[in-house]
Amino acid sequence: MNVKDIMTTNPAVCTPGDTIRDAANAMRENDCGLIPVVEDQQSKRLTAVITDRDIAIRAVAQGKGPDTLVRDVMSDGPDAVHPTDDVNRVEQVMRTRQVRRVPVIDDNGSIVGIVSQADLATQTRAASDSEVGRVVSAVSEPRGREEGTR
Numbered sequence: 001m002n003v004k005d006i007m008t009t010n011p012a013v014c015t016p017g018d019t020i021r022d023a024a025n026a027m028r029e030n031d032c033g034l035i036p037v038v039e040d041q042q043s044k045r046l047t048a049v050i051t052d053r054d055i056a057i058r059a060v061a062q063g064k065g066p067d068t069l070v071r072d073v074m075s076d077g078p079d080a081v082h083p084t085d086d087v088n089r090v091e092q093v094m095r096t097r098q099v100r101r102v103p104v105i106d107d108n109g110s111i112v113g114i115v116s117q118a119d120l121a122t123q124t125r126a127a128s129d130s131e132v133g134r135v136v137s138a139v140s141e142p143r144g145r146e147e148g149t150r
Contacts, residue, residue, distance in 0.1 A: 014036075014070055015039070024052075027052055080102065081093060
């Protein structure tokens with residue numbers, strides 16, 4: 001099974017110059033915990049991600065306000081997959097990077113989707129129960145470092 005078969009398409013995005021209030025509102029409106037950060041709204045070229053945890057730990061816990069820019073708290077260098085990649089690639093990224101969501105990009109580096117742990121778990125053909133369990137276990141393993149906020 002390919003990533004395109006289970007990904008959520010056309011995710012909401014933000015830019016580094018948006019505020020964390022903008023990002024949090026996008027999370028609320030789209031019922032998600034991760035927003036891809038793109039160079040600009042036209043190209044949608046992926047540069048980073050911002051998570052609800054980034055906002056909580058890198059902004060709120062440090063006394064930063066809602067007008068803090070996304071660039072000040074975003075997680076740089078996310079691993080991404082392509083729509084034609086096998087679902088096993090998503091599982092590998094989740095385990096290795098200890099992340100619950102993986103951006104999906106096209107050949108130009110533009111965001112086209114997101115795959116979450118829930119996508120893996122609910123798509124019965126995507127992964128076996130034991131494989132989903134291994135992914136959840138690996139992602140949940142304590143790391144004790146701030147960059148593991150995704």
